[in-house]
Amino acid sequence: MTNxxxxxxxxxRTWIPERDAEQAxxxxxxxxxxxxxxxxxxxTSVESxxxxxxxxxxxSHQRNNRTEFWAIVEKETTTGEWGVRGDGGDEGAGGAGEE
Incomplete structure (x- = not known):
C-alpha cells in the first residue's frame, strides 16, 4: 500500500481491491x-x-499511470476518491462520497 x-x-492512498471493495x-x-x-x-455488487x-x-498501469485514482481514508474508513487525469485535469476533487 502506498500512502x-x-x-x-x-x-x-492507492486502492486495495480486496480490502476496499465493500466500502467502495x-x-x-x-x-x-x-x-x-x-x-x-x-x-450492482461488492464483487463487481x-x-x-x-x-x-x-x-492505470497500462497507461503508465497517466490517470490514477486514490482512496480517501479517514484513518481506516474509506470516505471517497480523488484522481488526476493525464491531461492535467483533476477528477473528483473533494472526493466522491464526501458531503
Whole structure:
C-alpha cells in the first residue's frame, strides 16, 4: 500500500481491491454519487466493485499511470476518491462520497 498523503485525520492512498471493495460499493451504489459520475459508474455488487477497482488499477498501469485514482481514508474508513487525469485535469476533487 502506498500512502500519497497523510494528515492527522485523513490518508490518500492507492486502492486495495480486496480490502476496499465493500466500502467502495457503498459509495458507488449511492445514486447521489453516481448522478455526477454517470450511469457507467453504477455497480450492482461488492464483487463487481472489486473487479472494477482491479480493472482501473490495471488500466492505470497500462497507461503508465497517466490517470490514477486514490482512496480517501479517514484513518481506516474509506470516505471517497480523488484522481488526476493525464491531461492535467483533476477528477473528483473533494472526493466522491464526501458531503
Amino acid at each position: 500519497l498523503l497523510e494528515t492527522e485525520r485523513l490518508i490518500i 460499493f457503498v459509495i458507488y451504489s449511492d445514486p447521489e454519487v453516481t448522478h455526477f459520475l454517470g450511469k457507467a459508474s453504477l455497480v 466493485q472489486r473487479q472494477r477497482l482491479i480493472g482501473n488499477i490495471e488500466r
